[in-house]
Amino acid sequence: MLEWLDDFVVRSILAGLMMVAVAAPMGCLMVWQRLAFLSDTLGHAAVLGVALGLVLRIEPIAGVLAIVVLIVFSLQRVTSLNNALSETTLAIISHTGLAGGIILLGLFPSPAISLEAILFGDLLATGKADLLRLLVAAVVLLTLLLMHWRAFVAVSVSREIAQAEGIPVQRTQFLMFLMIALLIAVMMQVMGVLLIAAMLVIPTSCARLFSAGPEQMVGLSLFYGLAALGGGLGASFRFDWQTGPAIVVSATALLLLSLAVKRALDGRKV
Amino acid sequence: MEAEPLLRAIDVGYRVGERLILERVSFELRRAQITTIIGPNGAGKSTLTSIVNGLIRKHDGVIERAPGLRIGYLPQRVYVNTLMPLTVARLMQLTRRTSVDEARAALARTDVEALYDRQVRSLSEGELKRVLLARTTLGQPDLLVLDEPTSGVDITGEARMYELIGELRDELDCAVLLVSHDLHLVMSRTDQVLCLNRHLCCSGLPESVSRHPEYLALFGRQAADAIAIYAHEHDHVHDVAGHSEEHSHA
Numbered sequence: 001m002l003e004w005l006d007d008f009v010v011r012s013i014l015a016g017l018m019m020v021a022v023a024a025p026m027g028c029l030m031v032w033q034r035l036a037f038l039s040d041t042l043g044h045a046a047v048l049g050v051a052l053g054l055v056l057r058i059e060p061i062a063g064v065l066a067i068v069v070l071i072v073f074s075l076q077r078v079t080s081l082n083n084a085l086s087e088t089t090l091a092i093i094s095h096t097g098l099a100g101g102i103i104l105l106g107l108f109p110s111p112a113i114s115l116e117a118i119l120f121g122d123l124l125a126t127g128k129a130d131l132l133r134l135l136v137a138a139v140v141l142l143t144l145l146l147m148h149w150r151a152f153v154a155v156s157v158s159r160e161i162a163q164a165e166g167i168p169v170q171r172t173q174f175l176m177f178l179m180i181a182l183l184i185a186v187m188m189q190v191m192g193v194l195l196i197a198a199m200l201v202i203p204t205s206c207a208r209l210f211s212a213g214p215e216q217m218v219g220l221s222l223f224y225g226l227a228a229l230g231g232g233l234g235a236s237f238r239f240d241w242q243t244g245p246a247i248v249v250s251a252t253a254l255l256l257l258s259l260a261v262k263r264a265l266d267g268r269k270v
Numbered sequence: 271m272e273a274e275p276l277l278r279a280i281d282v283g284y285r286v287g288e289r290l291i292l293e294r295v296s297f298e299l300r301r302a303q304i305t306t307i308i309g310p311n312g313a314g315k316s317t318l319t320s321i322v323n324g325l326i327r328k329h330d331g332v333i334e335r336a337p338g339l340r341i342g343y344l345p346q347r348v349y350v351n352t353l354m355p356l357t358v359a360r361l362m363q364l365t366r367r368t369s370v371d372e373a374r375a376a377l378a379r380t381d382v383e384a385l386y387d388r389q390v391r392s393l394s395e396g397e398l399k400r401v402l403l404a405r406t407t408l409g410q411p412d413l414l415v416l417d418e419p420t421s422g423v424d425i426t427g428e429a430r431m432y433e434l435i436g437e438l439r440d441e442l443d444c445a446v447l448l449v450s451h452d453l454h455l456v457m458s459r460t461d462q463v464l465c466l467n468r469h470l471c472c473s474g475l476p477e478s479v480s481r482h483p484e485y486l487a488l489f490g491r492q493a494a495d496a497i498a499i500y501a502h503e504h505d506h507v508h509d510v511a512g513h514s515e516e517h518s519h520a
Contacts, residue, residue: 032354154364157356160348161405163325165365211355212389
């Protein structure tokens with residue numbers, strides 16, 4: 001059964017597709033709420049999670065999820081989660097997590113885990129178990145997004161209006177933070193901790209250029225994410241580039257192209 | 271007077287820890303009446319509106335609402351995200367599904383139907399305020415709670431805003447609870463004034479409030495004179511209705 005999954009090419013493409021499907025809506029929400037830097041922080045700190053997973057002999061992804069949720073919870077306590085996520089706090093968490101993780105990985109080397117794969121991802125090495133994890137996470141995230149989409153958008157547009165009209169703002173925001181934690185934990189496998197934020201930010205930046213509304217921006221982000229994935233995988237197979245970085249570079253190429261197109265269109269209108 | 275009030279506040283109080291924000295405030299809101307809350311900064315005006323519309327539930331005293339009372343609420347400070355693409359049309363749909371006709375009708379009420387397809391980030395402050403005011407009329411509210419609806423609007427825009435609020439009251443036949451600093455502009459259109467300074471200093475018709483010693487202590491003689499001018503206009507309306515004897519003291 002499912003012999004077609006034996007092909008690593010099929011597995012990588014599927015993993016990439018699932019990542020893009022969740023990265024588009026999540027990325028939009030995070031960009032709207034100025035949380036891109038938070039995703040970077042959680043990504044870096046996730047290295048510590050992987051290392052702890054190794055030391056404690058539990059699944060690395062469980063370690064990551066634990067550490068990321070822990071950070072989200074403590075941020076929730078320290079700040080009120082809204083506008084007070086200072087760059088300084090995030091930078092300290094980010095780099096302490098990264099440093100601590102690298103030290104632990106050095107002390108407890110494991111043949112199963114390479115630092116390079118953690119940092120930059122290894123899409124082509126996606127196994128069946130990884131794929132299953134991604135699938136579960138994607139289904140959970142997309143279901144929650146569909147159920148709470150109106151609330152998520154309302155809170156992004158205006159906390160004051162959302163609150164005035166009966167949307168539980170704090171709860172909605174906290175749910176979103178937990179979802180970001182889950183997203184980071186599973187995207188890490190594909191993109192590597194250093195490149196997750198790129199996949200959340202670059203396709204959405206392309207989409208923003210041509211969108212009139214939030215839902216349209218999600219749709220276009222999906223399109224750009226797929227195009228970047230296609231370009232990255234293509235370059236990876238053909239030129240033997242590392243997959244994660246190849247996806248990021250092709251996303252940026254698309255952004256430059258889109259900026260040029262946008263400029264030409266606007267110029268013509270005037 | 272008419273039948274049951276839409277909302278009755280009885281001895282409403284509120285404290286944060288030891289700090290007393292509101293103490294024993296009582297008033298009634300009736301359909302087709304505009305009630306204005308005035309008072310200095312920190313008087314508890316916004317707290318009172320939050321209690322009225324149910325955002326603050328843990329307070330002393332009682333708020334009796336007419337069964338099925340629908341409230342449209344415009345908070346004092348509304349920050350609207352300019353990072354995201356958003357049309358006025360989508361803004362009208364923000365927290366609940368609304369038909370295109372209903373959304374357009376609401377915008378027409380505040381003279382901004384033409385902005386329907388515009389990006390929210392391209393609106394001027396005054397345009398945005400009117401769009402937000404239009405939003406509060408979605409879903410046929412019985413009561414509009416407007417917390418300083420004119421902050422950030424220029425002086426001519428301000429006068430027009432109050433005119434619009436009066437028109438909304440007539441069109442929707444709803445009660446309006448208004449928080450305002452602009453004594454001059456507000457008074458001419460107000461049926462009831464609540465002068466608040468943690469407790470209710472005085473309340474009633476604009477002209478009677480303006481003579482109350484506590485009001486004079488808070489706002490001074492000049493403000494009282496400003497109201498007296500409008501009270502005159504007010505008399506005129508009441509003359510037509512045949513209640514001029516109410517104002518024999520003026």
